[in-house]
């Protein structure tokens with residue numbers, strides 16, 4: 001595996017913290033490896049949005065290896 005660039009790691013960490021899109025059908029994808037990330041916490045709906053927290057479980061993924069949580073945002077409508 002090629003060594004990932006520091007810049008890309010920083011960008012992906014930022015994306016994981018800021019929130020990725022959540023699809024009711026597909027769930028949330030890890031911003032690093034693109035695989036579906038498992039939910040470990042689901043917040044109640046607030047107005048039209050719902051926040052979830054995920055962790056990637058792909059053994060080859062930087063986010064999985066560092067245990068960084070991925071926030072996702074579902075928007076109703």
Ligand SMILES: [Zn+2]
Pocket residue numbers: 030031032033034035056057058061062063064
């Ligand atoms: Zn991943």
